[in-house]
Amino acid sequence: MKITSDxxxxxxxxxxEEALQYVIGEYIGIVKAIIYNTLKSYNxxxxxxxxxxxxxLGAYENARQFEGNQEDFRKWxxxxxxxxxINKQRKLAKSALFYEIxxxxxxxxxxxxxxxxKASTEELLNMMSQLEQLDRDIFTMKYFLNMKNEEIAKHCGxxxxxxxxxxxxxxKRLQQIHLGGSVT
Amino acid sequence: MKKLYKQFxxxxxxMELEPMEVSTHEKERIEKRIFKVKKKKYFTKYMxxxxxxxxxxxxxxxxxxxAFATNIPIIGNVFSLFVDNEKYVFDNxxxxxxxxxxxxxxxxxxxxxxxxxxxTENITIAYTIKSDKSLGERPVIEESIVVDEFKERxxxxxxxxxxxxxxxxxxxxxxxxxxxxxxxxxPEEVHVKFQGDEIIDLNNVNNVVAGxxxxxxxxxxxxxxxxxxxxxxxxxxAEGVKVAVLKSTKTPIATTFYMSExxxxxxLAQEYDKVRLVFVEYRVMDDVGNHYxxxxxxxxxxxTDFGESHINYPRITLPAFDERATSITITPIISVNKVxxxxxxxxxxxxxxxxxxxxxxxxxR
Numbered sequence: 001m002k003i004t005s006d007x008x009x010x011x012x013x014x015x016x017e018e019a020l021q022y023v024i025g026e027y028i029g030i031v032k033a034i035i036y037n038t039l040k041s042y043n044x045x046x047x048x049x050x051x052x053x054x055x056x057l058g059a060y061e062n063a064r065q066f067e068g069n070q071e072d073f074r075k076w077x078x079x080x081x082x083x084x085x086i087n088k089q090r091k092l093a094k095s096a097l098f099y100e101i102x103x104x105x106x107x108x109x110x111x112x113x114x115x116x117x118k119a120s121t122e123e124l125l126n127m128m129s130q131l132e133q134l135d136r137d138i139f140t141m142k143y144f145l146n147m148k149n150e151e152i153a154k155h156c157g158x159x160x161x162x163x164x165x166x167x168x169x170x171x172k173r174l175q176q177i178h179l180g181g182s183v184t
Numbered sequence: 185m186k187k188l189y190k191q192f193x194x195x196x197x198x199m200e201l202e203p204m205e206v207s208t209h210e211k212e213r214i215e216k217r218i219f220k221v222k223k224k225k226y227f228t229k230y231m232x233x234x235x236x237x238x239x240x241x242x243x244x245x246x247x248x249x250x251a252f253a254t255n256i257p258i259i260g261n262v263f264s265l266f267v268d269n270e271k272y273v274f275d276n277x278x279x280x281x282x283x284x285x286x287x288x289x290x291x292x293x294x295x296x297x298x299x300x301x302x303x304t305e306n307i308t309i310a311y312t313i314k315s316d317k318s319l320g321e322r323p324v325i326e327e328s329i330v331v332d333e334f335k336e337r338x339x340x341x342x343x344x345x346x347x348x349x350x351x352x353x354x355x356x357x358x359x360x361x362x363x364x365x366x367x368x369x370x371p372e373e374v375h376v377k378f379q380g381d382e383i384i385d386l387n388n389v390n391n392v393v394a395g396x397x398x399x400x401x402x403x404x405x406x407x408x409x410x411x412x413x414x415x416x417x418x419x420x421x422a423e424g425v426k427v428a429v430l431k432s433t434k435t436p437i438a439t440t441f442y443m444s445e446x447x448x449x450x451x452l453a454q455e456y457d458k459v460r461l462v463f464v465e466y467r468v469m470d471d472v473g474n475h476y477x478x479x480x481x482x483x484x485x486x487x488t489d490f491g492e493s494h495i496n497y498p499r500i501t502l503p504a505f506d507e508r509a510t511s512i513t514i515t516p517i518i519s520v521n522k523v524x525x526x527x528x529x530x531x532x533x534x535x536x537x538x539x540x541x542x543x544x545x546x547x548x549r
Contacts, residue, residue: 017219024215029203036204049210053217060218062189075196080189082197125187133194140195144188147197155197 005070012063020060027074031055031081038085042092051088055081079145086146127174135170142167274308274360274503280406280437281310290395292316293383295325302403303435304370305501307331307363309378315355315393320385322349324359325397330377333369344481347386364481364499372405408435413546420516422541424448427464427516429544438501441514441546445483445496465517465538466500470509470548478502505548515543 003011003022011019035051058080059066066076124143128136138156141147149167153160281301288295293315300309313323324347344364351357379398385391410433418429424447431442447462468476481499505512519538 020218021215024211024218028206028211028214030201032206033201033204037201045210049214049217053214053221056214056218057221058189065189065193067193072193072196075198076192079192079195079197083188083192122187125191128191129187136191137194140188140191141197144191145195145197 009063009066009070009073012060013066015060015063020056023059023077024056027077028052030074030078034078034081035085038082038089047088047092051084052081054088055084058084082145086144089146124174131170131173135166135173138163138166139170274437281308282401282403284401286399286401288397288399290397291393293319293393293395293397295383295397297378297399297401300376300401300403301406301437302374302376303406303437304408305365305433305435305438305440305499307365307374307376307403309361309363309376311359311361312352313357313359313383318354319357319383319393320388320391321351322347322386323357323383323391323393324349324361324386325378325380326382326384326392327361327378327380329363330379332375332377333371333373334365344483346479346481349386362479362501370405370408373402374405375402376400406435406437408433410434418544418546420542420544423518423539425462425464425516425518425541427541427544429514429546432546436504438503439505439548440499440501443498443500443514445498445516447496461521463519463521464496464498465519467515467517467540468500468502469513469515470506471511471513471545472506472508474506474509476502476505476512510547510549512546512548513543514546516541 003016003018005026008019008022008026012023031052032048035048035055039048039051055077059077066073068076128139131139134156138152141152141155142149147155149160149163153163156163158166280303281299283299284297286297293313295311295313297309297311300307302308307329311325313319313325344366346362346364348360348362349357350359377398377400379396381394381396383393383395410431412431413429416428420427426444426446428444429441430444433440433442445464447464466478466480468478470476479501481501483496483498500514502512517538517540520535522533522535
């Protein structure tokens with residue numbers, strides 16, 4: 001079976017290795033560009049390569065979550081790349097540089113905290129599902145993809161003020177939902 | 185994380201970027217990395233599956249598969265294992281809980297629910313985990329619990345969970361899981377679906393075993409008796425913190441106190457423009473000198489994120505009291521923290537030494 005631009009999505013969902021190979025060959029350039037743009041200041045090709053492979057693995061393992069056609073797939077993959085890059089950036093920002101001597105710095109999170117953090121991501125996603133589709137998208141862009149309000153505005157075709165407003169109201173709404181619940 | 189990938193379907197950001205040049209070497213390195221990770225994951229998964237298959241074919245004779253009854257392992261009453269644990273409150277649980285002994289095996293890990301009890305405050309489930317390899321220090325089922333009687337009420341969390349884990353040997357563990365019911369009706373009978381697709385080590389969340397464990401059972405409510413305290417009759421207040429006890433509910437196995445905490449974070453921290461967090465801990469004693477272990481359901485906690493006049497409603501579940509006791513004393517211990525450098529997920533540092541405020545005395549006779 002030959003993997004082509006018409007059938008690769010189907011085969012990727014079936015977890016065929018050849019489809020993954022095809023996706024890598026086809027999209028590695030754009031994925032690298034997105035990740036490079038976010039992480040270039042670290043000037044470390046190793047980190048960028050790591051992030052590229054995480055993007056493809058993420059897409060491969062979650063291929064069933066994808067909905068749409070080939071053009072949608074490119075955008076979906078770009079979004080994953082952006083998310084992976086931001087995620088990496090957050091992790092790097094948290095790890096202390098080895099030449100910094102600071103006895104008070106305790107950047108290692110306890111397992112408990114790490115678990116809670118993971119749980120709260122899940123919880124945030126759960127709660128977000130109660131928001132309107134548009135607000136959900138805005139929240140994803142803001143908090144998972146670290147986009148600026150201006151960028152989000154441009155993407156959604158709204159004014160920046162409208163985005164500010166929606167984020168504010170959305171947060172309030174989430175808080176209300178959350179107060180019904182618990183964080184521990 | 186699956187949900188996030190689904191959510192990405194809607195966002196679809198169009199990156200206006202030119203694809204970058206990727207050298208053959210670079211591409212090879214990346215592919216090598218991807219397929220190495222992938223193989224590793226799949227290899228272990230399939231090996232484990234194969235091992236189970238071999239085991240299962242041997243074992244199924246004599247058992248109904250997949251959920252089979254088992255003799256409750258050597259340990260007998262699981263609750264008695266936790267006596268030394270600081271969260272141990274289960275003195276009377278063994279006597280009142282329903283003995284289950286239902287097992288399920290998936291991916292080389294056998295989970296057995298030994299006891300369960302529903303006292304209208306909590307659903308408490310004791311289970312053991314047995315595996316052929318070590319699962320870390322504090323493995324638990326990453327669970328979801330569905331109770332038909334609660335309908336949609338707990339769909340978006342809205343409950344609190346506590347896990348108490350005891351390591352029995354390198355490959356055997358006992359867990360008591362307490363699921364706190366926050367609000368709404370407390371039916372006479374609950375049909376519980378308890379299931380999970382991961383076993384996760386709470387001391388190292390990257391240590392995960394995938395599988396599929398799923399249990400269904402029915403529990404009858406124990407008798408419970410509630411008392412609502414008069415407003416402001418059991419209150420303590422100092423330095424911007426107000427703690428009150430609102431209600432108590434007594435069941436044959438435990439007593440739960442419903443509390444409220446109102447905290448003026450700005451006043452406490454003497455700072456007005458930064459994120460602050462206030463933790464209220466408790467010490468519980470009686471008037472004949474016994475210290476009590478308890479399960480602390482913390483509620484939403486306190487931080488400036490919640491805005492002004494936010495009240496938190498924690499709960500404290502105590503075991504049965506000493507018969508000689510006539511009152512229970514709850515002492516709030518307050519610690520004030522702020523986020524270092526204002527980072528979003530940064531570390532938290534104390535603003536000052538934790539301090540106690542005047543205790544609340546609750547008559548229990």
